[in-house]
Amino acid sequence: MTLKLYAHPFSSYCQKALIALYENGIAFDWQMLSPDHPEIYAEFADLWPLKRFPVLVDGERVVTEASIIIEYLHLYHPGPVRMLPDAPKAALEVRHLDRFFDNYISAPLQAIVGNALRPAHQHDPYGVAQARCLLENAYAWLDRYMDGRTWAVDDTFSLADCGAAPSLFYADWTHPIDPALTRVHAYRRRLLERPSFARAVDEARTYRALFPLGAPDRD
Numbered sequence: 001m002t003l004k005l006y007a008h009p010f011s012s013y014c015q016k017a018l019i020a021l022y023e024n025g026i027a028f029d030w031q032m033l034s035p036d037h038p039e040i041y042a043e044f045a046d047l048w049p050l051k052r053f054p055v056l057v058d059g060e061r062v063v064t065e066a067s068i069i070i071e072y073l074h075l076y077h078p079g080p081v082r083m084l085p086d087a088p089k090a091a092l093e094v095r096h097l098d099r100f101f102d103n104y105i106s107a108p109l110q111a112i113v114g115n116a117l118r119p120a121h122q123h124d125p126y127g128v129a130q131a132r133c134l135l136e137n138a139y140a141w142l143d144r145y146m147d148g149r150t151w152a153v154d155d156t157f158s159l160a161d162c163g164a165a166p167s168l169f170y171a172d173w174t175h176p177i178d179p180a181l182t183r184v185h186a187y188r189r190r191l192l193e194r195p196s197f198a199r200a201v202d203e204a205r206t207y208r209a210l211f212p213l214g215a216p217d218r219d
C-alpha cells in the first residue's frame with residue numbers, strides 16, 4: 001500500500017520529512033493541506049487532532065512528528081541512505097543534533113514567524129527578543145561545532161541534516177545569520193545543494209509570498 005503524506009510544501013517540518021523520502025526515492029501520495037482541499041484537511045484533523053503537520057499514513061499506521069516519521073521510514077522503508085547509524089552511540093549523537101535543530105533553531109524561528117502572523121494587539125515583543133537571543137546563541141554554538149565537519153554527525157548525511165536544512169533555511173530569512181559565522185553559512189549552502197532539499201525548496205518556491213516577514217530574493 002502506498003504511503004500517504006499529509007503536508008504542505010512550504011512547511012519546514014514537512015520539508016524535513018520530504019528530504020528523507022526523496023533521499024531514498026520512497027514513493028508516496030501527497031495529501032495536500034491547503035484551503036483548496038478542505039476534505040483532505042478534515043481527514044488530517046481526524047487522524048491527528050493536534051493538527052500539526054506532517055503526518056504519514058502507512059496502511060493502518062498513523063505516524064506523527066517529523067523526526068519520528070524519519071525514524072519510521074528508516075525502520076520500515078529503508079533505502080541506501082541511512083538516516084541513523086547502526087551504532088547506538090553514533091545514533092545518540094544524531095538524535096542530539098536533531099533535537100538541537102528542532103528546539104534551538106526551528107522553535108525560536110517559528111516563534112518569530114508566528115508573532116508576525118498575529119494581530120498587532122497580540123504581538124509579543126518580549127517573546128520575540130528571547131527567540132532572537134536563542135537563535136544568536138544557537139548560531140554561535142553551531143559555528144564552533146561545525147568546525148571540520150561536512151554534515152552534522154560523522155560526515156554522513158542523516159536525520160540531523162534533514163532537520164538542519166529547513167530550519168537553517170528559514171532561520172536565516174527570519175533572523176539573519178552573522179556573515180562572520182562562515183561555517184554555518186557554508187553548511188546551509190551545502191544543504192541547499194543537496195538534491196533532496198533543493199527539490200523540496202523548488203517545490204515550495206511558488207508559496208514564498210506566504211512568508212509573513214517577506215521572503216528575501218535569494219536561495
Ligand SMILES: N[C@@H](CCC(=O)N[C@@H](CS)C(=O)NCC(=O)O)C(=O)O
Pocket residue numbers: 011012013014051052053054064065066067
Ligand atoms: N513537532 C512537530 C512540529 C510540526 C509543526 O509545527 N508543523 C507546523 C508546520 S511547519 C504546523 O503544523 N503548523 C500548523 C499550526 O501551527 O497550526 C514535528 O516535529 O513534526
